[in-house]
Amino acid sequence: MQKILLTVTLSLMLVSGASAQKWGTIKGRFVLDGDAPSASKITVTKDVAVCGANPLFEETLVVNEENKGIRDIMVYLNLGRNDKLKAHPDYEEAVKKPVVMDNVGCRFEPHVVILQVGQTLEIGNKDPIAHNAKVDTSSNPPINPIIQANSKVEQVYKKAERRPANVSCSIHPWMTGRVMILEHPYSAVSDADGNFEIKNLPVGKWEFQFYHETGYVEEANMDGKKVSMKRGRLELEVKEGETDLGELLVKPAELK
Amino acid sequence: MLCYLQPCLTSLGESNPMKRLRIFWALLSMPMIGLVTGCGTESPDFRVNNVYMEKISRELDVKFAGQRQEDVYTALTAMFGTPDLPVVTGGEDAGVSDVLSVENLHLAAGPVIKDYEAGKGLYRQHCAHCHGVTGDGYGPTAKFLNPYPRDFRMGTFKFKSTPVGYRPTDDDLTRIVRNGINGTAMPSFKEMLDSGQIDAIVDYVKYLALRGQTERSLISLSGDYGYETPEETTETQAELLSKEVLVDEILGAIVEEWTSASETATEAEGRDPVYDFSSPEFDQSELDESIARGQQLYYGAGACVTCHGPTQLGDGQTTDYDNWTKDFFGEAAKVADAELLDAYLTAGGLPPRNIIPRNLRQGVYRGGRRPIDIYWRVKNGIDGTPMPAASSQLTDDDVWDIVNFVLSVPYQSLSQPADMPEFVRDRN
Numbered sequence: 171m172q173k174i175l176l177t178v179t180l181s182l183m184l185v186s187g188a189s190a191q192k193w194g195t196i197k198g199r200f201v202l203d204g205d206a207p208s209a210s211k212i213t214v215t216k217d218v219a220v221c222g223a224n225p226l227f228e229e230t231l232v233v234n235e236e237n238k239g240i241r242d243i244m245v246y247l248n249l250g251r252n253d254k255l256k257a258h259p260d261y262e263e264a265v266k267k268p269v270v271m272d273n274v275g276c277r278f279e280p281h282v283v284i285l286q287v288g289q290t291l292e293i294g295n296k297d298p299i300a301h302n303a304k305v306d307t308s309s310n311p312p313i314n315p316i317i318q319a320n321s322k323v324e325q326v327y328k329k330a331e332r333r334p335a336n337v338s339c340s341i342h343p344w345m346t347g348r349v350m351i352l353e354h355p356y357s358a359v360s361d362a363d364g365n366f367e368i369k370n371l372p373v374g375k376w377e378f379q380f381y382h383e384t385g386y387v388e389e390a391n392m393d394g395k396k397v398s399m400k401r402g403r404l405e406l407e408v409k410e411g412e413t414d415l416g417e418l419l420v421k422p423a424e425l426k
Numbered sequence: 427m428l429c430y431l432q433p434c435l436t437s438l439g440e441s442n443p444m445k446r447l448r449i450f451w452a453l454l455s456m457p458m459i460g461l462v463t464g465c466g467t468e469s470p471d472f473r474v475n476n477v478y479m480e481k482i483s484r485e486l487d488v489k490f491a492g493q494r495q496e497d498v499y500t501a502l503t504a505m506f507g508t509p510d511l512p513v514v515t516g517g518e519d520a521g522v523s524d525v526l527s528v529e530n531l532h533l534a535a536g537p538v539i540k541d542y543e544a545g546k547g548l549y550r551q552h553c554a555h556c557h558g559v560t561g562d563g564y565g566p567t568a569k570f571l572n573p574y575p576r577d578f579r580m581g582t583f584k585f586k587s588t589p590v591g592y593r594p595t596d597d598d599l600t601r602i603v604r605n606g607i608n609g610t611a612m613p614s615f616k617e618m619l620d621s622g623q624i625d626a627i628v629d630y631v632k633y634l635a636l637r638g639q640t641e642r643s644l645i646s647l648s649g650d651y652g653y654e655t656p657e658e659t660t661e662t663q664a665e666l667l668s669k670e671v672l673v674d675e676i677l678g679a680i681v682e683e684w685t686s687a688s689e690t691a692t693e694a695e696g697r698d699p700v701y702d703f704s705s706p707e708f709d710q711s712e713l714d715e716s717i718a719r720g721q722q723l724y725y726g727a728g729a730c731v732t733c734h735g736p737t738q739l740g741d742g743q744t745t746d747y748d749n750w751t752k753d754f755f756g757e758a759a760k761v762a763d764a765e766l767l768d769a770y771l772t773a774g775g776l777p778p779r780n781i782i783p784r785n786l787r788q789g790v791y792r793g794g795r796r797p798i799d800i801y802w803r804v805k806n807g808i809d810g811t812p813m814p815a816a817s818s819q820l821t822d823d824d825v826w827d828i829v830n831f832v833l834s835v836p837y838q839s840l841s842q843p844a845d846m847p848e849f850v851r852d853r854n
Binding site for chain 1 (some may be wrong): 646
């Protein structure tokens, strides 16, 4: 009898806990406010038979020619030293899945990844030649293993990084990427159309960090208003349901 | 300013840790202390890490002049003292006594006083003209040497028993100081210094690394804080210059890396005696077979050929840079950016030089010529350089085969192409 009572109270507590917390999603689209730069082609100097099979381009700044969407801008929750956060239960499963970055066609795909502390970074090699993955993290020990053809290496990170770390391949010097490690799951990387979405944030005011390979994004035009984001940070109100920030217009000078 | 700071720092020599910490935090809260610039004394100061500040200020669009820089260096001086008077304030809390002994620091630190205090000032006497008083690899002779002397401030060392990303063990550092680094300017000190002196100097190298790593951490962290208004400045200082951040968070994490170094050392049983000339079990045909397997791996799954070249001359990949250069530039290709290069040189960086894979035909091994040394290099890679760790799919025996092959290369003639397999890409 006692046991049953206990279970009942416990499940009641769980339910009330869950219903007290409201969740919201934030989304938007980064758009270049100017002419899209023309992609510069890489001269392949190594393993030409494999790496030269398809044209390779510099990926520091990738802008969609048709809709000017900016790829690879990281957006993530920036927790203050004393902020407490309890993530949505949906994320409990997510952390168990590895985040994959592949060597394919002598480039990193995707170019930018974000993972959580405790999550596995899986660096795969789909090419018929060897690569190495030099991941120069600061808070975590960096790694630099050879990855044989059609194999992979796995790495679990114990600490959050302060800023994104460089990923490179010493055998093919043009190959670069970025990896960020956070202590929470609330992050997104803008896709080929510039879209990003972070789901199930706890409702309330949170500070977000906007980072592009060229540095923090410190200014954007939202809803016709110029918004300045000191050190790439912006406080946003997460409302229950969906908050669509619409288009965030970023000037080319911000991405230099 | 140094004169102003000096008495405080002397009192940091205070043995009661609580009292010392209190003095330290009092020191930090003094708004008046400026940068340590010396004042009439001949004592050299630690050199400011301008290159790293330049990097962070570019990356984050902040300026490292004024209060921002002052706060970083006030904290750093309070934590680590000066070249004449090294301390590690807050070290007890961070567990620094597991890494080094402050007594040893005093043996190694300070000016060279030959006559009446023999055995003091060891670092400045034997190491500073190459490695710099700061351990920044920027001593007066540095720019004439190739490779450049090691800059200790990233805590990165090349020739060690631990994997990439981990700190060297005491044994690793002691071995380097005793034996020197063959084929470079780094001399051997085993004739000149006794083992107690070498211990003291090794502790001092670790001290310079801890200080340099802390400096970088502080600069990097500071970049994320604001100094735009007086209120913002006060807020920043209250957080950034707190014991929680400086000792618990920054120093604690760095010390932890060093205390755990020996646990991360790569265990190896040593080379099978059948491969060892001097062993009664030596077997030439076993060795030959191992060398042949190693050669296959060199061209195949080991991927050594991509950098060390088809004839082991080290000519496979010659356009890359080491981590000390790439730390600023991010990527090798950016070194070609004239504006960036100029900023780097102006900030005091040594002119970038390509890192060249070793010519394995010469048989000169910087990290030592024992089979176990080569094993560590191949298994773990060479930290701070492009040389990667062997694929995790290679077994220990595979790695020993590669070691045997590497050690045989200087004795093979280049005109033996019959032995050279076709350029096989990979085994699978």
